[in-house]
Amino acid sequence: MKKQIFINLPVGDLKKSMNFYTAIGFTNNPQFTDETAACMALSDEIFVMLLTHKKFSEFTKRKIADTKSTVAVINSLSVESTDAVNEFMTKALNAGAVEPNEAKDYGFMLQRSLEDLDGHLWEVFYMDLSKFPK
Numbered sequence: 594m595k596k597q598i599f600i601n602l603p604v605g606d607l608k609k610s611m612n613f614y615t616a617i618g619f620t621n622n623p624q625f626t627d628e629t630a631a632c633m634a635l636s637d638e639i640f641v642m643l644l645t646h647k648k649f650s651e652f653t654k655r656k657i658a659d660t661k662s663t664v665a666v667i668n669s670l671s672v673e674s675t676d677a678v679n680e681f682m683t684k685a686l687n688a689g690a691v692e693p694n695e696a697k698d699y700g701f702m703l704q705r706s707l708e709d710l711d712g713h714l715w716e717v718f719y720m721d722l723s724k725f726p727k
Contacts, residue, residue: 601642603649603657610643616688660712669716675703681717701725
């Protein structure tokens with residue numbers, strides 16, 4: 594079995610979050626989806642588990658962070674080109690995301706940031722290591 598990553602995110606409105614992640618290119622895996630959680634696949638190795646607050650609380654005794662005002666993690670996703678960065682961001686913004694920072698072009702890497710509907714932070718980037726400064 595290949596290694597996989599499952600990012601678990603607490604969400605305020607499961608259906609709205611499912612629609613958002615579908616709009617930016619994820620597909621729902623109904624095998625792991627019910628009224629409390631949705632498995633959204635980006636690839637065979639990358640999944641986002643959207644969990645209602647009640648469901649998320651089953652996995653931790655800690656208080657769920659208000660991700661609209663605090664941050665604990667930034668999820669970063671590489672894509673295949675600078676055009677793909679911009680296309681991903683266009684989809685995200687059209688689906689209701691917020692772009693909290695200006696795009697950053699480091700010469701070898703283009704990076705853009707977004708907040709999903711619940712304030713979870715993501716960075717989308719393309720890196721060309723052949724242009725990395727020596």
